[in-house]
Amino acid sequence: MRIFDPHIHMTSRTTDDYQRMAEAGVRAVVEPAFWLGQPRTNPGSFTDYFDSIIGWEPFRASQFGIRHHATIALNPKEANDPRCRPVLDLLPRYLAKDGVVAVGEIGYDSMTPAEDEVFSAQLALALDHDLPALVHTPHRDKARGTQRSLDVIKESGIDPGRVALDHLNEVTVDAARDAGVWVGFSIYPDTKMSPDRMVEILRKYGTERVLVNSAADWGKSDPLLTVRTAEAMLAAGFTAEDVDRVLWRNPVDFYSQSGRLDLSDVDGAEATFAGNSILRGGS
Amino acid sequence: MTTLDDLRAELGGNERLAADLLRVTGEPGAVAGLFPAAGRRYGRDPLGDGWATDEAARALLLAAVPPEQVGDIYRHGDTAEKLAVLKALPLLPIGPSAVPLLEDALRTNDTRLVAAALGPYSDHLDQEAWRQAVLKCVFMGVPLKDVHRLAERADAPLGAMLRAFAAERHAAGRDMPPDALALLDQLKEA
Numbered sequence: 001m002r003i004f005d006p007h008i009h010m011t012s013r014t015t016d017d018y019q020r021m022a023e024a025g026v027r028a029v030v031e032p033a034f035w036l037g038q039p040r041t042n043p044g045s046f047t048d049y050f051d052s053i054i055g056w057e058p059f060r061a062s063q064f065g066i067r068h069h070a071t072i073a074l075n076p077k078e079a080n081d082p083r084c085r086p087v088l089d090l091l092p093r094y095l096a097k098d099g100v101v102a103v104g105e106i107g108y109d110s111m112t113p114a115e116d117e118v119f120s121a122q123l124a125l126a127l128d129h130d131l132p133a134l135v136h137t138p139h140r141d142k143a144r145g146t147q148r149s150l151d152v153i154k155e156s157g158i159d160p161g162r163v164a165l166d167h168l169n170e171v172t173v174d175a176a177r178d179a180g181v182w183v184g185f186s187i188y189p190d191t192k193m194s195p196d197r198m199v200e201i202l203r204k205y206g207t208e209r210v211l212v213n214s215a216a217d218w219g220k221s222d223p224l225l226t227v228r229t230a231e232a233m234l235a236a237g238f239t240a241e242d243v244d245r246v247l248w249r250n251p252v253d254f255y256s257q258s259g260r261l262d263l264s265d266v267d268g269a270e271a272t273f274a275g276n277s278i279l280r281g282g283s
Numbered sequence: 284m285t286t287l288d289d290l291r292a293e294l295g296g297n298e299r300l301a302a303d304l305l306r307v308t309g310e311p312g313a314v315a316g317l318f319p320a321a322g323r324r325y326g327r328d329p330l331g332d333g334w335a336t337d338e339a340a341r342a343l344l345l346a347a348v349p350p351e352q353v354g355d356i357y358r359h360g361d362t363a364e365k366l367a368v369l370k371a372l373p374l375l376p377i378g379p380s381a382v383p384l385l386e387d388a389l390r391t392n393d394t395r396l397v398a399a400a401l402g403p404y405s406d407h408l409d410q411e412a413w414r415q416a417v418l419k420c421v422f423m424g425v426p427l428k429d430v431h432r433l434a435e436r437a438d439a440p441l442g443a444m445l446r447a448f449a450a451e452r453h454a455a456g457r458d459m460p461p462d463a464l465a466l467l468d469q470l471k472e473a
Contacts (some may be wrong), residue, residue, distance in 0.1 A: 054361045059393045096319040190300050260323070 001243065004028040005226050006251035007134070007166060007186065007213035010057055010068065011049075017216075017223050018064040019279050024227045027266045030255060031057060032071040032105045032134055035078050037218050046074070046087045054099045058215040067082055067266045069255065071104035071134050072097075075261065077119035080110070089122055101258040104134025105166070108145045115154070123156035128267070132162040132257045134184075137172060146172040150179045169193055173201060177209075182254055186215035187225035195225065195232035202233065207245045211254060284403070285332050287374050289348050290339040293330050300325045300340050304347050311348040313421055316366075318356055331403055337363075344373035350377045357384050366395060372404035375393040389416050394425050400431045414441045421448065427462040434469065442470035 001024040010018070010031050011054075031053050040046060065130065072094040074087045094100060103126040108115050112162075114152035126133040127247040138145035146165065153163055165176045166184035167178075169192070176183045185201065186192045198212060216223040230243045255261045295299055303324070307314050317324065321344070322337040329335050345353055345368065353375065357368040369388060372381050385408060388400035401416055407417065417430060417437070427433055445467050449459050459467075 022417050051361075055365075056391075056393065059362065060313050061393075093315055093319070098319065098322055098363065099361055 001025040001227070001228055001240075001247075002027050003226050003230065003247045004030075004251040005213055005223070006030050006164075006211045006254065007032055007184065007215050008223060009034060009215070010061065011052060012218035013223060015060070015064075018061065018066060021223050022064040022066055024224055026066060026117070026223070026226065028069075028263060029061065030069050030071060030101060030251070032102075033073050034075045034105050034136075034217070039081065040078060041081070041083050043084065043086045043090060045083065046262070047090060050090075050094050052182065054094070054097050054170065058099060060264075065266070067263055069099050069101045069261065070097075071102040072100050072160075073104050073106045074118055075105055075123050076107050076109040076115045076119065076136065076138075080112055080114045085114075085118075089202060089264060091122070091125055092129070095125060095131060098260055098262070100131070100258050101136045101255040102132045102164075103129070104164075105136040106133060107136040107149050108138045109136075110146060111141070111145060119129075119149075119152055120156060123153065123158055126162070127156070127158055130259070131156060132164070133143070134253065135163060135165050135181075137165060137167045142167075142169070142174040143171055146175055148180070150175060153181065154179070161209075164254055166211070166213070167192060167215070173205065179181075181250040182209045182211055182250075184211040184213060186213050187229050188215070189220055189222055189225070195229040197237075198229050199232045199236045202238065202242075202246065207242050207250070209250070210246055211250055239245055285374070287342065288335065288375075289332075290330075290342055294325070294336065294339055294343065297336075297340070298324055304343060307344060307347045311352060312346055312376060314348050314352065314356065315359070319361065321367075322363070330452065331407075336369055341367035342374055345371050345375060348376065350380070353377060353381060354384060357381075357387070362393060366399050369396070369399040369404070370402065373402065378431070382407050386412070387450070388418065392423075393422050393448065397423060398425045398429045401425075403431045405431050410436070412437070414438075414444060415443060416455045418444050418448065421445065421460060421463040424460065427460075437466060437470055439470065443465065445470070 005026055008029050008031060010029060011204050033050060033053060050072055058068040072091060078084045103122050106119050107120045135149055136151060160180035164182040164184045168183050168185050170178055173183055185196055185198055187198055212226060212229050212251060214223050214225045226247060230247050303317050318341060321340045325340040326336040330339055356469060357365055360368060385400045388396040413436060420427060445463060452459050
């Protein structure tokens with residue numbers, strides 16, 4: 001079994017996690033830029049963090065044979081602090097990097113006017129840099145936040161096939177599917193989604209344009225819940241082919257739209273997708 | 284040693300690069316977007332003499348902008364960009380002004396950056412910093428063959444540092460890398 005975790009915050013995890021992930025079949029991860037629990041108060045704090053997720057963290061991952069890419073953005077929570085707003089002007093330099101495969105996490109936290117502005121501005125950056133977008137849905141007032149996110153996405157003119165709407169659940173999945181975006185689910189120990197609930201969603205909606213991630217970070221979370229979901233799929237009668245689609249090929253397809261996904265040093269990835277021009281494609 | 288002219292000759296047929304170099308000469312700010320995209324824009328094929336197309340193109344981009352911009356490009360670079368800057372330093376007309384970039388690379392814990400900091404430009408590192416850098420290579424397992432002018436610059440104080448390190452390794456029941464032992468041997472004879 002090979003696993004691609006399309007959303008995990010490895011800077012918050014230990015080498016023990018990398019070891020266990022590698023042993024369980026995780027071969028590729030994408031680390032979206034987000035907040036750090038402790039709010040930041042100046043742009044320099046962001047650039048050091050961005051440098052870390054395009055520099056040190058890929059090196060750390062490589063020690064365990066795991067390929068690491070990143071997404072870069074000003075997250076919605078910190079978009080509300082005027083001291084952090086100048087980060088928007090620093091983003092183009094980072095969005096030009098080889099290891100950056102999307103703009104993200106963007107979206108809403110509390111649905112403030114500041115979040116509106118920063119969300120729209122960053123969807124425009126995704127269009128400018130020919131990158132897909134990873135959109136977070138809020139934890140509070142989720143259904144309304146999801147609908148409003150879909151409205152902003154539609155208004156921006158970005159192709160919905162280049163957008164992943166993340167942290168969805170049974171209540172918010174229909175609106176997202178109807179809008180044609182990729183639907184992302186974060187599997188958590190207690191909150192968000194569980195492996196068994198995820199299996200039910202896959203039964204009902206199928207495996208197309210679905211992304212399953214652990215979203216593991218500094219909170220109570222588990223980087224192996226992608227693997228547990230794969231096991232739950234097999235136990236429920238899904239085939240190994242279905243598992244590979246959801247937990248490998250789907251994230252590969254989504255992020256290859258950047259033209260920058262490079263899995264050439266990850267065993268087995270190239271053979272299956274030869275001819276599909278996923279490796280260092282684009283210009 | 285490879286020169287900028289060698290790299291220009293190698294990449295002479297790359298029209299996209301030629302156009303970008305012309306653009307950067309008139310508009311140095313454009314390098315911020317072009318430098319990170321070098322692999323995607325100009326290719327990554329090996330050129331021989333240890334250079335790849337993207338690295339060589341990055342060296343030419345650095346040569347096309349005012350020297351005071353080199354530090355900024357390094358500061359905002361990802362690892363591959365930083366490695367390309369470090370590799371290009373000895374080819375650029377910048378004197379010892381880029382030593383802080385080597386010091387930055389030597390502060391990291393990335394073996395590739397540490398090794399790259401000890402190329403030919405490390406001639407500008409003072410002896411004390413250079414010894415610490417060599418010892419760091421031994422500590423991190425960076426092969427000493429990558430250290431420029433190692434045999435020439437290795438001195439008695441470095442020998443003392445290596446002997447102390449070997450004693451620590453011995454106490455812990457761990458081996459010294461063979462290249463470090465060979466260097467110790469050489470220093471004993473000196």
